[in-house]
Amino acid sequence: xxxxxxxxxxxxxxxxxxxxxxxxxxxxxxxxxxxxxxxxxxxxxxxxxxxxxxxxxxxxxxxxxxxxxxxxxxxxxxxxxxxxxxxxxxxxxxxxxxxxxxxxxxxxxxxxxxxxxxxxxxxxxxxxxxxxxxxxxxxxxxxxxxxxxxxxxxxxxxxxxxxxxxxxxxxxxxxxxxxxxxxxxxxxxxxxxxxxxxxxxxxxxxxxxxxxxxxxxxxxxxxxxxxxxxxxxxxxxxxxxxxxxxxxxxxxxxxxxxxxxxxxxxxxxxxxxxxxxxxxxxxxxxxxxxxxxxxxxxxxxxxxx
Numbered sequence: 001x002x003x004x005x006x007x008x009x010x011x012x013x014x015x016x017x018x019x020x021x022x023x024x025x026x027x028x029x030x031x032x033x034x035x036x037x038x039x040x041x042x043x044x045x046x047x048x049x050x051x052x053x054x055x056x057x058x059x060x061x062x063x064x065x066x067x068x069x070x071x072x073x074x075x076x077x078x079x080x081x082x083x084x085x086x087x088x089x090x091x092x093x094x095x096x097x098x099x100x101x102x103x104x105x106x107x108x109x110x111x112x113x114x115x116x117x118x119x120x121x122x123x124x125x126x127x128x129x130x131x132x133x134x135x136x137x138x139x140x141x142x143x144x145x146x147x148x149x150x151x152x153x154x155x156x157x158x159x160x161x162x163x164x165x166x167x168x169x170x171x172x173x174x175x176x177x178x179x180x181x182x183x184x185x186x187x188x189x190x191x192x193x194x195x196x197x198x199x200x201x202x203x204x205x206x207x208x209x210x211x212x213x214x215x216x217x218x219x220x221x222x223x224x225x226x227x228x229x230x231x232x233x234x235x236x237x238x239x240x241x242x243x244x245x246x247x248x249x250x251x252x253x254x255x256x257x258x259x260x261x262x263x264x265x266x267x268x269x270x271x272x273x274x275x276x277x278x279x280x281x282x283x284x285x286x287x288x289x290x291x292x293x294x295x296x297x298x299x300x301x302x303x304x305x
Contacts, residue, residue: 006031007289008101008109017155018148021112025120028113028294081123081301082140084180084214085111088190088221089157090131090167091242096223103221106286107189108154110219110293114187115147117294123301127153128179130172132196137179166243170197173205177212185304186216187297189284191227192270195243199266203273216279217300219293220270224285228263230256 006027050059050070058072093104111127118125119142126140127150136153138146169190180186186209194202209216225231232252239248274281282296 006291008106008286017108017112017158018151020109021116021151024109024113024290025116025294028291031291032295080121081118081304082126082182082184083114083118083123084126084128084140084176084184084186085114086128086130086173086176086186086188086190087111087154087157088167088169088188088192089129089135090169090193092167092191092193093221094160095242096226101286103191103223103286104157104160106284107219107221108158110284110290111187111189112151112154113290113294114297115150117298118142119144119147121301125150126180126184128172128176129153129157130169130176132166132168134172134175134179137176140182140184166195167193168196169194170201170205173202174208177205177208177214180212180214183213184215185300186214188216188218189221190218191221192218199269203270203277206273206279207277210277210279215300215304216277217282217296218274218279219282219284220267221284221286223287224283225287228260228267230259230263232256 006024050056050072054072060071063069063071087107089104093107094102096102115125117123122142124140124142125147126138127136128134128138129136138150138153141147169192173188176186192202206216206218222228230252234251234253236249236251239250240246241248271281273279280296280300282293284293
C-alpha cells in the first residue's frame with residue numbers, strides 16, 4: 001500500500017509530481033473523514049445531485065440503485081468554480097537552501113494537490129507563475145489535458161538551484177489581475193518579498209485583485225522557524241541575500257531582536273491589509289503539513305456557493 005503524504009518530511013524525492021499530489025490528496029481526504037469535518041465532500045468528480053424539474057435523461061440509474069438518491073452525470077464542460085493559482089517562483093522562494101524542503105517545493109506540491117482536488121470537483125483551474133515578471137499564465141480550464149499541462153509547468157520549477165535576481169511581485173500581481181477576465185477564486189502562494197517595490201505597492205496589487213471582484217486566498221509561505229522566529233544558534237554566520245548575493249557576517253544575537261521586530265511589523269501590516277481588503281490570509285509554514293493549505297481552500301470554495 002502506498003504511503004499517504006502529509007508534509008514535506010514524508011517526501012524523499014520530488015520527481016513524479018502527479019503521483020505525489022495523488023498521495024497527498026488521498027491522505028488529506030482520509031484525514032477529513034477522521035476529523036470534525038467528516039462529511040465535507042470532495043467527491044464530485046462524475047456526478048451532481050439531480051435538481052427537481054430537470055430532464056431525467058442524464059440520471060445515473062446505477063448510482064440510484066446503490067444509493068437511492070438521484071444523481072446526474074456530470075460532463076467535462078460543466079464547471080463549478082474557476083480558480084487561478086498564482087505561484088511566486090522568485091529567488092527568495094528557494095529558501096532554505098535544502099533543494100528538497102524549501103518554500104517553492106512546498107508551494108508546488110500544494111498547488112498540484114489542489115489541481116487534483118479541482119479535477120475531482122470539475123473545477124476549472126489556471127496557473128500563473130512569476131519571478132521578476134510573469135513567466136506562465138494560462139486561462140482556467142477543466143480538461144484533463146489542461147491540468148496535465150499545468151502540472152508539467154510546475155515541474156519545471158521543482159528542485160532547481162537558487163538563482164540570483166530581483167522580485168517584482170507587485171507588478172506581476174497587477175498584470176495577473178488584468179489578465180483574469182472572469183470572476184475567480186485566486187489562490188496565491190508567495191512569501192510576499194518584493195525587491196522592486198515598497199509595501200504600499202504590494203498591498204495595492206492585492207487590492208487590485210479584489211477590485212476586479214475575485215475572491216482571494218493568500219498563502220503566506222514561510223519557514224517560520226528561521227524567517228519569523230529567527231531560530232539560529234548564537235554563533236558566527238554568513239547570511240547571504242538570495243536575490244542580490246550580498247553577504248553579511250555577524251552573530252545571530254546581534255540582530256535577532258531588531259530582525260524579529262521588523263519581520264513582525266511586516267507580517268502584521270500584511271495581515272491588516274488583507275483583512276481590510278477581505279482577502280483570506282493563511283500563514284503556510286513549510287515545516288507543517290499540507291492540511292494547513294488544503295482545508296482553508298476547501299472551506300473557501302464551499303463558502304462561494
